[in-house]
Amino acid sequence: MLYLIGLGLGDHTDITVKGLAIIKKAKRVYLESYTSIYCDDGINELQQFYGRPVIAADREFVEQNSDQILANAGNDDVAFLVVGDPLGATTHTDLILRAREKGIEHRIIHNASIINACGCCGLQLYNFGEVVSIPLWTDTWRPTSFLDKIEANIDHGLHTLCLLDIKVKEQSIEAMMRGRQEYLPPTFMAVNVAAQQLLESIKEKSKEKATKLTADTICVALARIGSDTQKITKGSLIQMLNVDMGPPLHSLIIVGRSLHHIENEMLKLYSMP
Structure with a gap:
């Protein structure tokens, strides 16, 4: 059996009783480590709490070694751990489909994710529209499709x-061209960076027509939701340029x-004051 187990948002103690029982009896335990991160000491904290080894599974590992993850899962229990909820990101449906192709059953153990925990700010969840991802821009890649989705929600x-x-x-790019296994330092988008990209997107789009999202639109910045150090700040979009929400993870x-x-x-x- 393949178990996809949500770990929640705060730290190692957010695991459900059901999820913990499965982890302790599983043959192998993997921690997905690319769609989100833990706010605490990550894999070492989990291994100490579970009392057993946890195998780090980055994007490359999951995409290229799914057969290794699923090996003997028809006879043994394999636990695949995901920060938040297992299906908060559609990434993991691919692993489910691969398991089904091999005749391996799966089971999902749900937990809190930012998609429902964002209600901690007081906004009512049934008043939310499509969730939007804002990618980090580069010097040569500046997509703005997220603005269209935000404006559709505002409509x-x-x-x-x-x-x-x-x-x-x-x-x-240089490492890929040279075929080297060299990686850039981890990068986490902060709220003020997202605000800057949104404001620049508004400026670009407004050359064609007025935008519904403006510098004065009210926003809520979220950081480390579910942890003891979570932070919530309300202000206009332009005020978000100067907000300091501290360490990751951030949402807006x-x-x-x-x-x-x-x-x-x-x-x-x-x-904001």
Whole structure:
């Protein structure tokens, strides 16, 4: 049996009782380490807590060695651990499909993810639209399709949860061209970087027509949600340029509708000075 087990958002103690019982009896335990990160000491913390080895599974490992992950999973229990919820990112549906092709059963053990935990700021979850990912720009790659999706949500009077890019174990173009296994330092997009990209996207698009997202649109910055050091800050998009949310992971909510009075009261708790 292949088990995809959500670890939650805060630290090693967020595992469910059901998930922990499966991990302790599984033949092998893998930790997916590229769609998100832990706020604590990562794999070492997990190994101490579980009392057993945990195998790090980066993107390259999962994409190229899925057969190794699934080896004998028809007879043995294999645990694949994911920060947040196992299907918070569609990345892991591919592993499920590969298992099914081999006749291997799977089971999902759910947990909290940023997609539902973002409600901690007081915005009501049923007022959210499509989730948007904002990628880190480079000197030669500056996509702006995320702006179209945010504006579509605003059209429907819906808030937008923006997931901010992380880059873990990424190769430079030079390393790839030379065939070297050399990796860039991990990079985690901060709220102020996302705000800058959004403002530049607005400026570019406004050359053609007015945008619904503006510098004055109310936003909510989130950092390390689910941990003891989580931080929430409300302000306009342009104010987000100067916000310091501390260490990763960060997310950004674009408020897309007139707020219910309870939402308003909750957000007052997090207003910038």
